[in-house]
Amino acid sequence: MHIQIVGLHAPNAPRLRELLGPGYEVEALHAFPGAGAIRSDVVISNSVSADEATRLHCRLVHVPGAGSEQIACPSLPSGTTVCNVHGHEVPIAEFTLHAILEHFLQLWQYPARLDAAAWAQAYASRAQHDEADGKTVAILGFGHIGQEIARRARACGMHVIAVTRSGKQGSEELAHEYVAVSALDDVLARVQVLVVCCPLDDSTRNLIGARQLALLPAQALLVNVARAEVVDEQALYEALRDKQLGRAVLDVWYRYPKKGQAPVSPSRWPLHELPNVRATPHISAITPALLDRRYRFMARNIEHLAEGQPLLNVIYQAT
Template sequence: MHIQIVGLHAPNAPRLRALLGPGFEVEALQAFAGSGAIRSDVVISNSIGADEAARLHCRLVHVPGAGSEQIACPSLPAGTTVCNVHGHEVPIAEFTLHAILEHCLQLWQYPARLDAPAWAQAYASRQQHEEAHGKTLAIVGFGHIGQEIARRARAFGMHVIAVTRSGRQGAAELADEFVPVSTLDDVLARVRCLVICCPLDDTTRGLIGARQLGLLPAQSLLVNVARAEVVDEQALYEALRSGQLGRAVLDVWYQYPKKGQPPVNPSRWPLHELPNVRATPHISAMTPALLDRRYRFMAENILRLKQGQPLLNVIYPAP
């Protein structure tokens, strides 16, 4: 069985090869060929354009993550199944809770080194900080990531509002309230922490705009670990610049570096210059344990394909 790992995940070919064992040829490619048929039993890639998809001849496209918006599924030939993989919810939930606690504690206002010269001033100027306990947290998107965040937030005594498409009541141990996204505006005035972890599609693009940001109380925190475009770019900048929104922790961005192209800022607006923005380079899920979980899952799916068993995490079934 022939497997191609294409693009950013190409360096992980030896990892997959070791998991699969003999009988599997794992090929690492920096990019697809510019023309001609692309033939393989399995292709692992984060991004497949419409032209590449139309030239693809394979049984399984496996996305090495959860997001599949960069896979041109409608252009794939008949008989191609697309699967994704999770496993990132644990580190992203830990990242998010760190962001919430950092916002409450505000430890950045104290000296990095508490030596004799800094000690007296720091001690004299101590100020009260907030507690996460009792604060209301709204989680937009309540899948794998949202639920892991909720479990940890509940342990800190936060009031959790799960915002989902349907608003259907879920497990009481995960959230205090379940509301449909259509009524999000109705709860924002009570929210001190707003976490974005929903998929990006036509219904969620720009979901959080100037109106929603204006409804949040002053000094609220926004954490985006989903896709940047769920939050309107200009509205976010204006809300943070004016102080209408207290703080944002952003791990996902509107512009990404591309090989062979000039460097770009992460946003068309100077979000990176604002003192109330904590900017991280899309690292919330990057742990060794994540890669281990994901590649073990993909190896299992490839074995299932070879053995004719049902595949796991099918997001686009072969027509």
């Protein structure tokens, strides 16, 4: 069986080769060929353009992550299956909890070095910080990631509102309230933290706009670990710039660097320059344990394909 790993994940070909063992040929490609047929039993890639999809002849396209919006699924030939993989919920939940605690504890206001020169002034001018206990967090998107965030937020004594498509009541151990996305505006005024961790599609693009940001309390925190485009770019910048929104921790961005192209800033607006923005370069999920979990899962799915067993995490079947 022939497997191609294309793009950013190409350096992980040896990892997959070791997991699969003999009988599997794993090829690393920095990019798809610019023309002609693309033939392989399995393709692992974060991105398949419409042109590439029409030239693709394979049985399985495996996304090495959860998001599949960069896979041109409608252009794939009949018989192609698309699967994704999770495993990122634990590190993203830990990253999010850190962002929440940092917001309330405000450790940045203290000197980086507490030496003899700084000690007296720092001690005399100690400011009060806040606490997460008793605060309300709304989690937009309550799948694998949202539920892990909820577990940690509840352990800190926070009131958790799960915002889902349907608003259907779920486990009381995870969230105190379940509300539908259509009712999101009704709860924003009483939350101190809004966490965005929902998929990006036509229904969620720019779901958080100027109106929603204005409904949040002035000192609220927004954490985005989903896709940047769920939050309207200009509205977010203006709300933070004008202090209508207290702070934001942004780990996902509107523009990404691409090999062979001129450098770009992460946003058309200078979000990274604002003092109330914590900007990180899409790192919330990146840990050694994450890669191990994901590649073990993909190796098992490839073995299922080879053995004619049902595939796991099927998200699209081209007909």
